[in-house]
Amino acid sequence: MADSAIQVNDLRKSFKATQVLKGVDFEVRRGEIFALLGSNGAGKTTTINILSTLLKPDGGSASVCGFNVVRQAEKVRERISLTGQFAAVDGILTGRENLVLIAKLRGVANAHKTADMLLSRFGLRDAANRRADSYSGGMARRLDIAMSLVGTPAVIFLDEPTTGLDPEGRLEVWKTVKELADGGTTILLTTQYLDEAEQLADRIAVLHGGKIIASGTLDELKKLFPPAKVEYVEKQPSLEDIFLAIVGQNAGQNAGQRESK
Amino acid sequence: MKVLHDTGVLLGRSMRHILRSPDTIITVLITPVAIMLLFVYVFGGAIRVGTSNYVNYLLPGILLIAIASGIAYTALRLFTDKQRGLFARFHSMPVARSSVLWAHVATSLVSNGISVVVIILVALLMGFRSSAGVVAWLDVAGILALFTLALTWLAVIAGLSAKSVEGASAFSYPLIFLPFISSAFVPTANMPAVVRAFAENQPVTAIVDTVRSLLNSAPVGNEIWIALAWCVGIIVVAYFFAMRAYRQIA
Numbered sequence: 095m096a097d098s099a100i101q102v103n104d105l106r107k108s109f110k111a112t113q114v115l116k117g118v119d120f121e122v123r124r125g126e127i128f129a130l131l132g133s134n135g136a137g138k139t140t141t142i143n144i145l146s147t148l149l150k151p152d153g154g155s156a157s158v159c160g161f162n163v164v165r166q167a168e169k170v171r172e173r174i175s176l177t178g179q180f181a182a183v184d185g186i187l188t189g190r191e192n193l194v195l196i197a198k199l200r201g202v203a204n205a206h207k208t209a210d211m212l213l214s215r216f217g218l219r220d221a222a223n224r225r226a227d228s229y230s231g232g233m234a235r236r237l238d239i240a241m242s243l244v245g246t247p248a249v250i251f252l253d254e255p256t257t258g259l260d261p262e263g264r265l266e267v268w269k270t271v272k273e274l275a276d277g278g279t280t281i282l283l284t285t286q287y288l289d290e291a292e293q294l295a296d297r298i299a300v301l302h303g304g305k306i307i308a309s310g311t312l313d314e315l316k317k318l319f320p321p322a323k324v325e326y327v328e329k330q331p332s333l334e335d336i337f338l339a340i341v342g343q344n345a346g347q348n349a350g351q352r353e354s355k
Numbered sequence: 356m357k358v359l360h361d362t363g364v365l366l367g368r369s370m371r372h373i374l375r376s377p378d379t380i381i382t383v384l385i386t387p388v389a390i391m392l393l394f395v396y397v398f399g400g401a402i403r404v405g406t407s408n409y410v411n412y413l414l415p416g417i418l419l420i421a422i423a424s425g426i427a428y429t430a431l432r433l434f435t436d437k438q439r440g441l442f443a444r445f446h447s448m449p450v451a452r453s454s455v456l457w458a459h460v461a462t463s464l465v466s467n468g469i470s471v472v473v474i475i476l477v478a479l480l481m482g483f484r485s486s487a488g489v490v491a492w493l494d495v496a497g498i499l500a501l502f503t504l505a506l507t508w509l510a511v512i513a514g515l516s517a518k519s520v521e522g523a524s525a526f527s528y529p530l531i532f533l534p535f536i537s538s539a540f541v542p543t544a545n546m547p548a549v550v551r552a553f554a555e556n557q558p559v560t561a562i563v564d565t566v567r568s569l570l571n572s573a574p575v576g577n578e579i580w581i582a583l584a585w586c587v588g589i590i591v592v593a594y595f596f597a598m599r600a601y602r603q604i605a
């Protein structure tokens with residue numbers, strides 16, 4: 095119990111006639127990256143919205159940092175941050191203003207200093223005083239994630255953080271997520287992509303048909319399937335390898351500078 | 356207090372939106388001023404309203420037009436926040452839910468208050484004069500604030516339930532048009548019977564007549580109660596549906 099950050103028991107939710115969650119169970123430990131893997135419409139966003147207190151479940155229970163998401167919603171909100179499926183940034187404000195806004199709302203002592211620190215950390219310093227509407231998809235996503243870090247919440251929800259991003263933006267977000275987890279933050283992310291779960295997650299749960307049909311570490315999940323046959327094939331570069339080779343190898347490091355031109 | 360602090364921070368954010376979107380300022384200020392110029396200097400000579408100062412007659416209606424076009428942007432700002440997921444972001448933070456909505460309402464009151472003051476200043480340059488005392492001016496401010504609040508709650512419903520940008524602001528077109536079929540530009544007495552019946556029984560006429568009487572230190576009579584009843588009635592009904600729409604968004 096003590097090292098559990100999120101607990102979900104028999105969670106149920108329907109929208110009118112459609113039963114989306116039919117008794118979902120999982121547990122996320124403190125400090126780990128947990129991936130909720132599911133295809134489009136599986137109920138990932140619904141689950142995240144319940145955990146971040148935006149939506150009330152019909153049945154079952156869920157708690158974050160030991161607080162019930164329905165009865166102690168205020169306590170939960172003080173400990174979490176939601177990065178939704180689409181970057182929720184204020185397009186008319188600049189990157190810095192977006193961060194300062196969130197810092198003020200969270201009652202952070204030095205809002206401007208916090209903003210500057212996050213801008214540097216996410217490679218957005220050069221773009222800090224430009225309106226967020228002028229950012230590329232990857233930059234907007236980075237700002238979005240930076241906004242979620244204001245006030246250092248214990249648990250961060252990332253709903254499909256890389257959907258709609260180009261391969262470069264995707265790698266940047268992956269790097270960010272790994273760094274966050276290294277800092278001790280608990281991360282629950284959702285994804286439709288196996289390779290993303292494989293890359294990032296300590297543990298994975300597969301949401302399908304309204305239930306968790308499998309969960310565990312990657313190795314545990316692999317054991318559920320027939321052992322791999324060993325075959326020798328010539329490895330062709332994937333389209334992603336080729337794309338990344340052409341646009342530059344060090345995408346992660348100085349993407350901010352290049353994109354902010 | 357946390358609620359007031361958060362509302363203040365979010366009010367500052369929306370006011371910044373207004374200052375940064377020139378079209379908001381143009382539509383909300385220039386259009387009513389242009390209508391005022393047109394009616395005073397082009398049509399004014401041909402309009403008989405029973406007073407020598409047509410600007411005095413016209414101003415209350417112009418103020419209502421400015422407010423009606425101003426609240427279209429209130430709806431638009433709410434729609435954008437819903438669309439961009441900012442409501443979800445704020446609601447998943449330790450921020451009072453009511454602050455998020457009331458910041459939009461406060462923005463609407465402040466920004467419309469500013470347009471009203473600017474338009475009155477322009478009217479002064481065009482020859483508007485008022486004999487009203489402080490109390491009468493406060494009454495005028497109160498009635499205009501109630502009218503703004505009534506339209507703002509309608510804007511909240513429109514903004515939160517709209518499916519597109521156009522949908523969010525389209526509801527204001529009939530509101531902007533209402534003053535044209537009222538006593539705002541010409542007295543209702545000379546209108547054809549059907550039009551006159553409509554004009555005399557819609558809220559704009561009661562509000563315009565009340566504000567005009569207050570500004571000219573004339574007795575307000577029953578009109579002020581009809582004006583207040585319209586405003587309060589719209590506020591109560593619209594608030595109910597606005598809160599319902601607000602509960603339905605994440």
Ligand SMILES: Nc1ncnc2c1ncn2[C@@H]1O[C@H](COP(=O)(O)OP(=O)(O)O)[C@@H](O)[C@H]1O
Nearest residue numbers: 109110114132133134135136137138139140141
């Ligand atoms: N507010 C809603 N009203 C009605 N149906 C909804 C609502 N939100 C989601 N759904 C439905 O619930 C199902 C799961 O949606 P969602 O949780 O968004 O899935 P995912 O995020 O995994 O793609 C979908 O079939 C979707 O159409």
Ligand SMILES: [Mg+2]
Nearest residue numbers: 138139179254
């Ligand atoms: Mg989703």
